[in-house]
Amino acid sequence: MQGFPTELPVDGIGDAAAFALFSRAIQSRSAKLGDLHALAHMDPPPLDIAARLVGLNAEFNQNMLHREVSPFATEVEVRVIDWLAPLFGMRCGHFCSGSTLANLTALWRAREAGAQCVVASADAHISIAKAAHILGMPFRAVAVDAHGRLDRADLGDVKEAAVVLTAGTTGRGVIDSLEPVACRWIHVDAAWAGPLRLTQFSGRLDGIEHADSVAVSAHKWLYQPKESAIILFKSQDAQDAISFGGAYLAAPNVGVQGSRGAAAIPLMATFVALGRKGLAALIERNMAHAEALAALIAEDARFELKQPPETAVLNWRLVNGSAESMLAKLSGTSSRTQIDGALWACQVAANPNADIARIWAQIVAAI
Structure with missing residues (x-):
């Protein structure tokens, strides 16, 4: 909160200056849900x-x-x-x-x-x-x-x-x-x-x-x-x-x-704006993203895929190594969940802009 008042201001700085202050903070300190690597949460970038x-x-x-x-x-x-x-x-x-x-x-x-x-x-x-x-x-x-x-x-x-x-x-x-x-x-x-x-x-x-x-x-x-x-x-x-x-x-x-x-x-x-077909195409693109990433994980012996994604949500983990350490490196790309008491990576294909090749490269680099 650097640059923001710590106490209720007596005098204001005006609309333009306040808008600029808050705009910079929002843009620099918020998750970029539409970025190419974002595939972590059930929070799509709004259209x-x-x-x-x-x-x-x-x-x-x-x-x-x-x-x-x-x-x-x-x-x-x-x-x-x-x-x-x-x-x-x-x-x-x-x-x-x-x-x-x-x-x-x-x-x-x-x-x-x-x-x-x-x-x-x-x-x-x-x-x-x-x-x-x-x-x-x-x-x-x-x-x-x-x-x-x-x-x-x-x-x-x-x-x-x-x-x-x-x-x-x-x-x-x-x-x-x-x-x-x-x-x-x-x-x-x-x-x-x-x-x-x-x-x-x-x-x-x-x-x-x-x-x-x-x-x-x-x-x-x-x-x-x-x-x-x-x-x-x-x-x-x-x-x-x-x-x-x-x-x-x-x-x-x-x-x-x-x-x-x-x-x-x-x-x-x-x-x-999009029609039913256009909106369906975005969802279907997310479904394809999840299937593509699941296939890469399933084919790599270093990873275990929990099950095929049914609604563009997939769970995986390292066969050997620290899941906690790996997931810490993948903030924004992967989230986490507990299944039967064990830690699994959780990825949600909710971002139509996602680049699966880039996400896969980040996952491999985090091992």
Whole structure:
């Protein structure tokens, strides 16, 4: 924080100087998610049109809580939901600031539908256990199989439960079986892999249409800036049941979040600019990146590949040598995860600009 005041300033330096100060800091001290070597996290570089429209939205201070101050944004959100919901067998939904909130919203609705507890795999996102805790619902983690999927043989009696299935786990990127479960409510956390529904890999999410609710993070594999996610419901009644009115509201407030920005505008603009085919091509390029890197790792006897990547997430480690030391040299190129108590490198093909040859050279040089 060199060059920044340590105490609340009495006098300011002016807009231009402050903007320059903060711009330099952001550019020099932030991860370059679009760089050729970046392939580490579920944080894609946002597309230019989306990033630019976030700034314009901020200028007009769009607030989706009040339709009278955001008439265009309200219409856009309805249209984007109408475009996306049918891909998942859903009917309605709304935007929220992230899939943590989307999952909380879904499980709140599940509790209203009579679910008495929450059941998910041991590899489900931490937001599932967190949501259960907030809602006062018992949470049970089910063991995963050798591939990291929820082991249905270990599911037990879930007739009164909300069962959460994951489409793209954070550590391994695997998709739980999405076949129906005899339970009170089925929620699919598709924060990561949901956008595959737009691509040639859509079939990997077959069965998602049996869910009662689905969460998707647009700020992951739809290349949107942060705080853009969607919760979808199979029935309009499901969403209406978690909508609340007030004397100061022209329309009921749906879901958990109150004031929120117009995240649907950058996403709709992305679809208008690229089309479904163009956006699918970016995701499919990431899938090809993961396959190419996995092939290089699998063919090199110095490395062990955990399993083929299912949703552009791959895990590998050195056969001999210090994984910790190697990963320290690969900051920005590789992240890390624990699988069965052991440290593995984790790479997420979320950057369409990635150069796999360059990344592979960095991995080899770090041995």
